[in-house]
Amino acid sequence: MRLLGALLLVIALTTGAPPAAADPRWEFYTDDTTRYGSPWFHGRHRIMIPFGCTRAPYYSPDPRCRRNRGFHHGIDLAMKCGTPLTAGRRGWVVGTQGLGPAYGSKVLRIRNFTHDWDVVIGHARRVLVEPGDRVLAGQRIARAGANAAPDGCHLHFEKRAIRGGLSTAGRPRPLLDLRARR
Structure with a gap:
């Protein structure tokens, strides 16, 4: 029985199976099954929706994308509700006026004047x-x-961009500093 349990654990770890507490609403719009760590969050998590053109149905067709696909202006990483989020870099917390309801009522915007960027973190629990x-x-x-x-x-x-709207969203991955699980 122990051997069977150990074998199932090895299979789950090597196939990229979702964690036991996976949210049943998660849908992954990428073939990337890597689990990433980052200074911005605790643990290792999979990308649900990458930056750029996506087949995720939540986005209106965008002229930058082929096949009537929408454009996602950030990166979504699947993680258990309540996972601690930490500042990956220093900055100032600024108001979130003008971001709109798509990010939820608990949204955070951090500004770094030295490097000329704002980070928007959406859908927070707290x-x-x-x-x-x-x-x-x-x-x-x-x-x-x-x-x-x-x-x-x-x-x-x-x-x-600092004080920028959605049209100024740029590739977030370098700032997110994702590191593949070893």
């Missing part, structure tokens, strides 16, 4: 900082959630 707060790298800032998200608990991570 935000632990408020506008005007200075955050340091490694500081706990929020908990992952599914606030206004149709696809379960996850981290939505977006990089924009």
Whole structure:
């Protein structure tokens, strides 16, 4: 019996099977089954929806994309509700006016003047900082959630120009500093 349990564990770890507490609403719109770590969150998690053109049904067709696909302006990483989110870099918490309801009512925007970016973190279960707060790298800032998200608990991570709108969203992956599980 122990041998069977050990064998099943090895199969689950090597096939990229979802964790036991997977959210039943998760749907992955990428073939990437790698689990990533990052200074922005605890644990190792899979990408649900990558940055750029996507077949995920939540986005309106975008002229940048072929086959009538929509454009996703951030990266969504599937993670258990309540997963601690930490500041991967230092910055200032700023207001979230103008972001709209798609990010949920618990959204966070961190600004870094030195490197000229804003980070938008959406769908949080709980935000632990408020506008005007200075955050340091490694500081706990929020908990992952599914606030206004149709696809379960996850981290939505977006990089924009300072004070920029959706049209200024750029590739967030380098700032997210994803590291593959070894």
